[in-house]
Amino acid sequence: MRQITAFSNPLVKQVRGLRDKKNRRREGLFVAEGLRILTEAREAGCLPRILFFAGARHPLLDALIAETEAAGGDVIETNADILHKLSGKDNPQTVLGVYAAFDTSLERVDRDEAGLWIVAQALRDPGNIGTILRTGDAVGAGGLILVDDCADPFSVEAVRASMGALFTQRIAAASWDAFLTWLRAGPGELIGTSLKASLDYQQPRYGKPAFLLVGNEQAGLPEAYEVACDTLVKIPMLGKADSLNAAVATAVMAYEIVNQWRR
Amino acid sequence: MRQITAFSNPLVKQVRGLRDKKNRRREGLFVAEGLRILTEAREAGCLPRILFFAGARHPLLDALIAETEAAGGDVIETNADILHKLSGKDNPQTVLGVYAAFDTSLERVDRDEAGLWIVAQALRDPGNIGTILRTGDAVGAGGLILVDDCADPFSVEAVRASMGALFTQRIAAASWDAFLTWLRAGPGELIGTSLKASLDYQQPRYGKPAFLLVGNEQAGLPEAYEVACDTLVKIPMLGKADSLNAAVATAVMAYEIVNQWRR
Numbered sequence: 001m002r003q004i005t006a007f008s009n010p011l012v013k014q015v016r017g018l019r020d021k022k023n024r025r026r027e028g029l030f031v032a033e034g035l036r037i038l039t040e041a042r043e044a045g046c047l048p049r050i051l052f053f054a055g056a057r058h059p060l061l062d063a064l065i066a067e068t069e070a071a072g073g074d075v076i077e078t079n080a081d082i083l084h085k086l087s088g089k090d091n092p093q094t095v096l097g098v099y100a101a102f103d104t105s106l107e108r109v110d111r112d113e114a115g116l117w118i119v120a121q122a123l124r125d126p127g128n129i130g131t132i133l134r135t136g137d138a139v140g141a142g143g144l145i146l147v148d149d150c151a152d153p154f155s156v157e158a159v160r161a162s163m164g165a166l167f168t169q170r171i172a173a174a175s176w177d178a179f180l181t182w183l184r185a186g187p188g189e190l191i192g193t194s195l196k197a198s199l200d201y202q203q204p205r206y207g208k209p210a211f212l213l214v215g216n217e218q219a220g221l222p223e224a225y226e227v228a229c230d231t232l233v234k235i236p237m238l239g240k241a242d243s244l245n246a247a248v249a250t251a252v253m254a255y256e257i258v259n260q261w262r263r
Numbered sequence: 264m265r266q267i268t269a270f271s272n273p274l275v276k277q278v279r280g281l282r283d284k285k286n287r288r289r290e291g292l293f294v295a296e297g298l299r300i301l302t303e304a305r306e307a308g309c310l311p312r313i314l315f316f317a318g319a320r321h322p323l324l325d326a327l328i329a330e331t332e333a334a335g336g337d338v339i340e341t342n343a344d345i346l347h348k349l350s351g352k353d354n355p356q357t358v359l360g361v362y363a364a365f366d367t368s369l370e371r372v373d374r375d376e377a378g379l380w381i382v383a384q385a386l387r388d389p390g391n392i393g394t395i396l397r398t399g400d401a402v403g404a405g406g407l408i409l410v411d412d413c414a415d416p417f418s419v420e421a422v423r424a425s426m427g428a429l430f431t432q433r434i435a436a437a438s439w440d441a442f443l444t445w446l447r448a449g450p451g452e453l454i455g456t457s458l459k460a461s462l463d464y465q466q467p468r469y470g471k472p473a474f475l476l477v478g479n480e481q482a483g484l485p486e487a488y489e490v491a492c493d494t495l496v497k498i499p500m501l502g503k504a505d506s507l508n509a510a511v512a513t514a515v516m517a518y519e520i521v522n523q524w525r526r
Contacts, residue, residue, distance in 0.1 A: 040503065040504075043503070044503070127390070131508045131511060134504060134507065134508055134511075135507060135508070135511055136502075137502035137503055137504045138498075138500050138501065138502055138504050138506075138507050139501055139502070140501030140502050141502075161508070163504060163506075164503070164504065165502070165503075165504055168502060168503045168504075202522060235401075235518075236521075236525070237401050238401065238402055238403030238521065239399075239400035239401055239402070239403050239404075239428070239431060240303065240306070240307070240400055240427070240428075240431045241303075241397060241400045241401050241426060241427065241428055241431075243401075243426075244397065244398060244401050244514070245394045245397055245398070245424070245510070247508070247510075247511060248394060248397075248398055248510060248511060248514040251507070251511040251514060251515055252514055252515060252518050255498075255515045255518075255519075256518075258499075258501065259465060262499070
């Protein structure tokens with residue numbers, strides 16, 4: 001353990017720079033904040049390369065410090081001002097970890113690990129990505145496959161919204177063609193939602209493994225992607241609006257699928 | 264119709280000030296942006312007091328301009344720079360409306376208007392408020408009752424996330440005691456979700472009118488509020504996490520309730 005209290009410290013500058021996607025990409029690192037999320041990560045077997053903390057000790061923080069040091073990580077005691085600078089938040093968490101980004105190649109996804117996988121297409125809101133990861137964990141999904149140009153799952157907003165599920169869900173990224181080739185090389189039902197579908201989402205009996213495909217927030221799924229789905233359903237809209245928030249629609253679909261399996 | 268292109272125009276300053284809650288409260292006004300949301304509002308019978316627009320005309324914009332003028336509203340042609348200043352967004356919408364805030368007194372809620380009402384307790388994220396309004400519209404709920412200190416439903420973030428549902432859902436605000444007194448003066452089942460509940464959310468048969476109570480993002484419902492519920496259920500958590508995003512949990516519950524009624 002060591003102390004850093006100077007804003008001019010190069011490590012402070014480096015970690016602060018991880019708020020930019022291009023720096024995260026280049027360095028293969030990302031930031032997670034808060035004792036709750038870092039503890040979720042630790043319990044999932046992920047320890048930070050660098051751990052910053054400030055203020056009062058807590059048994060969960062002590063465990064994090066001990067395991068990070070045992071794994072050769074850099075543990076740094078600092079102050080609230082530095083944490084504010086690192087996190088960019090007015091009320092920063094008292095703990096911040098810098099983690100190695102995960103390998104997001106599709107080949108690392110073992111579809112037999114779970115009955116349900118979520119596939120997001122061109123989702124642009126990092127908060128939606130994080131919220132979908134959190135939902136994925138809640139429904140026992142295996143992970144999230146990001147297709148086309150999605151928001152960065154390692155952004156601060158996505159990590160925060162995931163509430164730690166970033167560390168428990170498998171995350172992969174692939175082009176649509178690569179995903180479809182991979183999908184069709186094994187078992188799996190591709191399930192999409194569409195405003196144009198006539199089949200109510202509670203009608204089909206969903207099989208395993210199910211791949212739930214969620215489209216872009218504004219545009220929904222491209223038509224060619226809808227055509228590629230094995231099952232295309234609609235969630236009933238009983239009011240004036242014609243669509244749900246993307247993370248909400250994902251959750252409504254995902255709970256229907258796992259509720260069928262719970263029966 | 265008139266033109267404003269000067270940043271120094273007092274109206275520009277006034278409308279820009281509506282990004283602050285205290286100004287919205289004092290003036291009884293709020294801002295909504297985008298042709299889609301303003302058209303939803305128009306179709307729901309809500310016209311802006313002031314309508315700003317810039318750029319190309321569109322039949323829906325023409326309708327908005329004509330009806331706003333017919334209702335005595337102020338229609339202002341401006342430019343993208345002014346709209347950027349008003350909205351604070353890098354890529355502002357080309358249409359922005361200033362609306363009179365609604366009366367949010369509980370007495371205006373007629374529980375017979377709908378089978379489902381959503382009640383949010385101390386929800387702090389305006390995005391969640393807006394997303395819940397959007398979900399409420401989708402499930403045919405009557406509206407959203409805000410209990411205790413919630414984020415402002417008339418904030419830019421809430422209006423945006425509601426995608427127009429702010430104009431189609433009844434919105435009320437009340438203290439917990441006032442809400443409970445009002446609730447118990449008529450029919451209604453108060454349904455809460457709790458991590459501590461043992462009853463699965465798919466077990467009860469929900470009656471009308473149902474009042475779905477959603478707790479604060481971090482703390483959930485206070486214990487006394489859980490005790491006041493007629494039905495307390497849990498949404499199954501099949502992974503490591505112990506909770507869902509508040510707007511997601513609301514949607515999963517709301518669809519279960521209306522799905523029962525659809526059968």
